[in-house]
Amino acid sequence: MELRQIGTLAGKEFWDRIRNRWVLAVALVFTVFALVIAYFGGAQQGAVGFRSIEFTIASLVSLVIYLIPLIALVLGFDSIVGERERGSLDLLLSMPITRFELLLGKYLGLAAALTFSTVAGFGLVAVVLSAQLNLTALFHYFGFMASSVLLGLAFLSLAVMVSVFASDRTRASGLAIALWFFFVLVFDLLLLGALVVTGGKYGGEIFPYLLLLNPADVFRILNIFALDDVRTLYGLATVFPRALAEPWLLGLVMFAWIAAPLGVAAWRFRR
Amino acid sequence: MAGTIPAPAESAASVIAIRGATRHYGTVRAVDGVDLDVARGEVFGLIGHNGAGKSTLFKMMLGLIPVTAGDIRIDGAPVAGSGFRAVRRKIGYLPENVVLYDNLTGLETLQFFARLKGAPAQECIPAMERVGLTQAAKRRVREYSKGMRQRLGFAQALLGKPQILFLDEPTTGLDPEAIREFYVILRGLKAEGVTMILTSHILAEIQERVDRLAIMAAGKLQAVGTVQALREQMDLPLWFHVRLAPEDFEQVRTVLGNLPVTAVEAREDHVAVQCRRESKMLVMQALASLGAKVLDLHVHEPSLEDVFFGFSD
Numbered sequence: 212m213e214l215r216q217i218g219t220l221a222g223k224e225f226w227d228r229i230r231n232r233w234v235l236a237v238a239l240v241f242t243v244f245a246l247v248i249a250y251f252g253g254a255q256q257g258a259v260g261f262r263s264i265e266f267t268i269a270s271l272v273s274l275v276i277y278l279i280p281l282i283a284l285v286l287g288f289d290s291i292v293g294e295r296e297r298g299s300l301d302l303l304l305s306m307p308i309t310r311f312e313l314l315l316g317k318y319l320g321l322a323a324a325l326t327f328s329t330v331a332g333f334g335l336v337a338v339v340l341s342a343q344l345n346l347t348a349l350f351h352y353f354g355f356m357a358s359s360v361l362l363g364l365a366f367l368s369l370a371v372m373v374s375v376f377a378s379d380r381t382r383a384s385g386l387a388i389a390l391w392f393f394f395v396l397v398f399d400l401l402l403l404g405a406l407v408v409t410g411g412k413y414g415g416e417i418f419p420y421l422l423l424l425n426p427a428d429v430f431r432i433l434n435i436f437a438l439d440d441v442r443t444l445y446g447l448a449t450v451f452p453r454a455l456a457e458p459w460l461l462g463l464v465m466f467a468w469i470a471a472p473l474g475v476a477a478w479r480f481r482r
Numbered sequence: 483m484a485g486t487i488p489a490p491a492e493s494a495a496s497v498i499a500i501r502g503a504t505r506h507y508g509t510v511r512a513v514d515g516v517d518l519d520v521a522r523g524e525v526f527g528l529i530g531h532n533g534a535g536k537s538t539l540f541k542m543m544l545g546l547i548p549v550t551a552g553d554i555r556i557d558g559a560p561v562a563g564s565g566f567r568a569v570r571r572k573i574g575y576l577p578e579n580v581v582l583y584d585n586l587t588g589l590e591t592l593q594f595f596a597r598l599k600g601a602p603a604q605e606c607i608p609a610m611e612r613v614g615l616t617q618a619a620k621r622r623v624r625e626y627s628k629g630m631r632q633r634l635g636f637a638q639a640l641l642g643k644p645q646i647l648f649l650d651e652p653t654t655g656l657d658p659e660a661i662r663e664f665y666v667i668l669r670g671l672k673a674e675g676v677t678m679i680l681t682s683h684i685l686a687e688i689q690e691r692v693d694r695l696a697i698m699a700a701g702k703l704q705a706v707g708t709v710q711a712l713r714e715q716m717d718l719p720l721w722f723h724v725r726l727a728p729e730d731f732e733q734v735r736t737v738l739g740n741l742p743v744t745a746v747e748a749r750e751d752h753v754a755v756q757c758r759r760e761s762k763m764l765v766m767q768a769l770a771s772l773g774a775k776v777l778d779l780h781v782h783e784p785s786l787e788d789v790f791f792g793f794s795d
Contacts, residue, residue, distance in 0.1 A: 219597040227585060298581040302638075305544050305577075305648075306598040307570035 217316040224320025241332025264348035280366040287370025288387040365426040365468035372472040426468040502552035514701035527688045530698035574644030580635030584624040601642035609637040628655035649680040718784035722755040725778035
């Protein structure tokens, strides 16, 4: 592997997103949403103003779980199929680079753009809130940021996979939206439905583990179980196996969700 | 066959060596058992109608499309092998209707490809100069005309001082002046010993500028050789246009009637005589024996178009 070439490809993807203000726009969206949630999230309960980091993170998780997968899929679905459809892929592939290097370079560049916007967007909020946060709260908030980054990278990996498989951009965008629906909206409903239909009699104990098959759920568990207060808030403390609440284990699962789709994409793209 | 430069047998001199290269798409044989050798320093033309398979063959030579069967080697290395990265550093490629990145400037485009090729960044500005884009170096490709994009694509192909250039329809979108400049650059590259393989649909244009060419149709190379050799191989008849005073027409008919000519036609102010190539000198001598009666003489050799359509029909 030639790191220089991968770096060149990644650099182009990253600077393209900086130049067309994609990074700025996404970072602003995150900042604004996070601030609104932190200060007005409790308005329904009749209170306005920053309440607690647990409350803020719990609200942010509900938002981010919709938003980040969508942003990541939109960012990545075009990466390969777009070059193919425009006609620039052949020239790239004629360069002294392997197909894997091309794929990895593109992924890393887009990943850097997504990570940068996420960290900048939520990081700015951390700076604004820092006066009201103690060290533990800041630690939790950074945990939330890190898991948001991982969530984005996992869905970006899925998007790049879609981009390799799809024959044209229209299909790629359709597939990307379908993945979003499946993982963000349908997956939990299916599990819930299965639980209800079986009355919880069969295999109830494996259901928590099935959540690992969805990176969005892994993200949710990561954030909820890190915080005792939030766990209580969700009423989940008793039903969820303790073993799954290990952040390092969930982090590992998240890395698998980043590596696996990228691996499948590389396998397919090689042919 | 006089004047034929035979394709070199597999030897160290072959920069491109293709053996039985075949590519199937389902039951369609896009490229069907192609054998070809291109010698170092040679300028080689590939012509054929749309759908003849020349673009597919081009991409197979670059390792962009894998072969279904057969073997393609560039500089001794199989195109699909692991050693091909080293070979690719020696290759420049200008795709047909080159697509570059609209959001980059011309110079940034070259810098990007130079880094990918491992070519020194200092080459970029001279490359811009070579194709006459110095003034537009800092402008975005979005603002470039089609001809300027084509020139930028060519500059990109020249990065890294390639020893082998693959140029797919390189003069598409260029105005006549730019086409002339393009071939001046090509002559310079040939003098430097660069091997070039180019496709074109403008036969008259390529005819003057290639050492050898191949005519491709239905996925096969129908003929390979110099323009002269292809003409001879096809054995297309040639025409003599002999201008005479009308009263001499009959006498000429009689003289030529005894020769192996294939047609004699009286036209408005001349007689048109068709014969096979091997009879050419006999006809010449007979016409010379007519002395001052022949007012003017014009020999029409079959053009590359005639050869081309002869093969691809």
